[in-house]
Amino acid sequence: MGQRTQAQRDAVTVEIGYAFISACFAAALVFGLVYGVAPVLDLSPAAHRALAVTAGVLASLAFLLRVTQVLWRFGHRRPEDGRDPSET
Numbered sequence: 001m002g003q004r005t006q007a008q009r010d011a012v013t014v015e016i017g018y019a020f021i022s023a024c025f026a027a028a029l030v031f032g033l034v035y036g037v038a039p040v041l042d043l044s045p046a047a048h049r050a051l052a053v054t055a056g057v058l059a060s061l062a063f064l065l066r067v068t069q070v071l072w073r074f075g076h077r078r079p080e081d082g083r084d085p086s087e088t
Helices: 006-035 045-075
Strands: none
Touching: 006 045
């Protein structure tokens, strides 16, 4: 495998940061879409709580899926990208 160059380590760091930021955005968007209807609807406290839990679970799932997607693509780049995926 060999040692990674500074550029390769920097690329990994940037990709992890991008995965985290974009996953936070995706999770916030999903939470807002699901839970955003709560103020409009006249819900009981139990339904309000259930909607908040559902929104939280779906937002967490969106976060995990986005991080996985970004990092999976980064780790499995094709050789025509000019980089060897086994070196990252």
